[in-house]
Amino acid sequence: MKLTSCKMAAASTANFFTTSTAPCNSKPYMVSKSKSFGLRFNSPNYLRSFNGLKAATSVNCESESSFLGKESTAALRDSFAPKAVKQNRDTVTRFQPRASFKVAILGAAGGIGQPLALLIKMSPLVSTLHLYDIANVRGVTADLSHCNTPSQVLDFTGTAELPNSLKGVDVVVIPAGVPRKPGMTRDDLFNINANIVKDLVEAVADTCPDAFFHIISNPVNSTVPIAAEVLKQKGVYDPKKLFGVTTPDVVRANTFVAQKKNLKLIDVDVPVVGGHAGITILPLLSKIKPSVSLTDEEVEELTVRIQNAGTEVVDAKAGAGFATLSMAYAAARFMESSLLALDGDSDVYECSYVQSELTELPFFLKLGKNGVEAVIPSDLQGLTEYEAKALEALKPELKASIEKGIAFANKQPVAA
Numbered sequence: 001m002k003l004t005s006c007k008m009a010a011a012s013t014a015n016f017f018t019t020s021t022a023p024c025n026s027k028p029y030m031v032s033k034s035k036s037f038g039l040r041f042n043s044p045n046y047l048r049s050f051n052g053l054k055a056a057t058s059v060n061c062e063s064e065s066s067f068l069g070k071e072s073t074a075a076l077r078d079s080f081a082p083k084a085v086k087q088n089r090d091t092v093t094r095f096q097p098r099a100s101f102k103v104a105i106l107g108a109a110g111g112i113g114q115p116l117a118l119l120i121k122m123s124p125l126v127s128t129l130h131l132y133d134i135a136n137v138r139g140v141t142a143d144l145s146h147c148n149t150p151s152q153v154l155d156f157t158g159t160a161e162l163p164n165s166l167k168g169v170d171v172v173v174i175p176a177g178v179p180r181k182p183g184m185t186r187d188d189l190f191n192i193n194a195n196i197v198k199d200l201v202e203a204v205a206d207t208c209p210d211a212f213f214h215i216i217s218n219p220v221n222s223t224v225p226i227a228a229e230v231l232k233q234k235g236v237y238d239p240k241k242l243f244g245v246t247t248p249d250v251v252r253a254n255t256f257v258a259q260k261k262n263l264k265l266i267d268v269d270v271p272v273v274g275g276h277a278g279i280t281i282l283p284l285l286s287k288i289k290p291s292v293s294l295t296d297e298e299v300e301e302l303t304v305r306i307q308n309a310g311t312e313v314v315d316a317k318a319g320a321g322f323a324t325l326s327m328a329y330a331a332a333r334f335m336e337s338s339l340l341a342l343d344g345d346s347d348v349y350e351c352s353y354v355q356s357e358l359t360e361l362p363f364f365l366k367l368g369k370n371g372v373e374a375v376i377p378s379d380l381q382g383l384t385e386y387e388a389k390a391l392e393a394l395k396p397e398l399k400a401s402i403e404k405g406i407a408f409a410n411k412q413p414v415a416a
Contacts, residue, residue, distance in 0.1 A: 100127030101339050104169040104208075106162075106200050107176025109133035109140050111324035112216060112331065116175060119332035121149050125339040132156040132165040133176070162200075166207035171338055173245075173331060174200055177217040179322040189218050194408050197223045201230040202414060209236035212338050212371060213243065216331055220244040220276040221398060222405035224353055229409030240371030243338075244353025246276045247330035248323070252309040253283045256302055261292050271379045272306070272351050273391075275401065280394045281307045286384045299386060341368050349376070 103120055107113045108131035121129055121144055129151050131137050131144075141155035156165035166172065177193035197217050204213060209231075217223050224244035231237035253270035257263065269289040274282040283306045285299050294302070305312070313323040334350060341348045346368070356375050383391065 101125055101170040101342060102128040102130070102168055103335065103339075104130040104132060104165050104172045106132045106165070106172065106174045107217070109136040110175060110177075111179060111321060112175040112327045114140055115325055115328035116173070116331050116335075117144055117153075118147070119328060120335055121147055121151050121153065123332075123336060123339065124150070125336070125343065126151045129153045130156060130165045130169065132162060134158055159199075162203045163207050166204060166211075169208045169211050170342060171212040171214065171335060172204050172208065173214040173216065173335060175216040175327070175331065176200060190222060190404070190408075193217050193219070193223060194226055194405070195412075197226055198230055198409065198412060201227045202234070205231050205234035205236050209234070210238075210241070212241050212342070214245050214331065214334060214338070215243065216245045216327065218277075219401060220246065220353055221280060221401035222408070225402045225405030226409045228355060229406055230414060233409075233414045238371065239355040240373075242354065243334070244276060245331050245334050246272065246281075246351055246353050247334040248310075248327050249276060249281050249283070249306060250351050251326065251330045251333065253302075253306045256305055256309075257285070257288060257292070260298065260302060261294075263290075263292065273379065274394050275398045276353055277401070278307055278397070279390070280398045280401070282387065282390050282394055284379055284383065284387055286382075286387060287379055296386070299384075303390070341371075344369060 103126050105113050105117055105120070108117050110133070113131075113133065117129065117131055117140065120126055127150070129144075131141050131153060132155075133140075135157065137155045137157050141153050145153045154165075156162065174197065177196050178189055197215065201213075204211065213227065215224050215227055221244075224242065227242055228237060228239070231242065249272040250270065253272050254265065254268045257270055258265040258268045267290060271284045271287050272281060273284060274280045283303055285294055285302060288294075310323050313326070314321075334352070337348050337350045348368075354372060380391075
């Protein structure tokens with residue numbers, strides 16, 4: 001995927017907005033269709049050597065069955081370079097990882113961190129996985145290390161070990177923080193999670209300032225600006241490498257639309273712009289790919305459900321939890337896209353909450369080796385009347401969240 005920088009607030013402050021990006025010389029946002037492909041192995045050991053799944057002498061890798069859909073199929077297909085080897089006078093095709101990256105999860109023992117760690121360990125692009133938390137991470141690491149996938153898993157507990165968990169890391173993802181509980185808004189989380197994110201970002205700035213930095217911790221609309229301000233104070237801010245993970249909104253939008261219209265899920269692509277809370281989440285249902293007809297009632301129903309999908313899970317769990325599995329899945333998808341971009345893939349597009357000059361709000365991104373390569377403006381053109389009004393309605397709330405994060409960061413002293 002390719003990433004671009006975006007802005008999302010108003011006038012005197014940096015703007016952040018969820019958007020899609022592409023290389024500056026790219027054509028309008030377009031994702032090529034993945035095709036099914038087959039792999040045949042003369043020995044089951046070859047399959048076992050790269051993905052840890054139950055080996056078979058023949059395996060058909062359908063894009064529909066992969067956990068990342070089109071992106072994961074492309075990752076599986078493209079992340080292995082064929083190497084011909086002689087064995088018993090026959091030539092067989094052996095697949096070896098083409099790239100290996102080091103990833104750190106800060107908050108790895110939590111409800112999102114644990115399933116996210118499992119999904120990332122399954123990636124053929126990851127060589128080393130660092131799991132950090134303030135407690136209980138050693139058991140998670142021991143459990144995960146039993147999975148026979150190639151990546152090495154190491155645990156780091158407590159603030160004293162935080163710097164070591166970040167050494168040499170290519171991508172840092174932060175799901176750390178207090179989860180939302182019934183009756184809680186994202187603003188209720190602010191005071192606790194803002195301090196957690198600030199402390200972790202300071203460590204990232206000191207240890208691996210060139211890494212891609214994914215923030216999941218809510219409220220994302222405020223925690224990403226906090227991270228940006230801390231990185232600025234440390235003198236290492238690169239807006240092309242800081243991302244608020246809004247992929248859960250895209251994943252939910254794709255799923256809900258496919259269910260509503262009885263579409264093949266793997267083909268559905270719904271751009272989602274804005275922020276990552278309530279009405280700041282704006283699915284652009286007029287721009288669904290493939291094109292689909294929706295009544296005004298269906299548009300409103302789907303929009304409201306997508307905006308309140310996190311609350312839907314919190315209520316369904318009746319106080320026993322929050323959205324963890326879908327969040328981990330979406331974060332793993334964004335991680336895979338980042339790793340593909342770092343590996344040189346030139347056709348990686350995602351929605352993310354980033355700083356941008358395009359509007360005062362986040363937008364779509366195209367990712368590259370250096371982070372955001374371009375913002376894709378086409379999705380904000382030709383909006384329906386409903387979408388245009390919703391876009392204007394979300395701006396004040398998003399602007400307030402951004403300013404709240406910036407004000408918090410500027411009031412807090414940054415450790416030298």
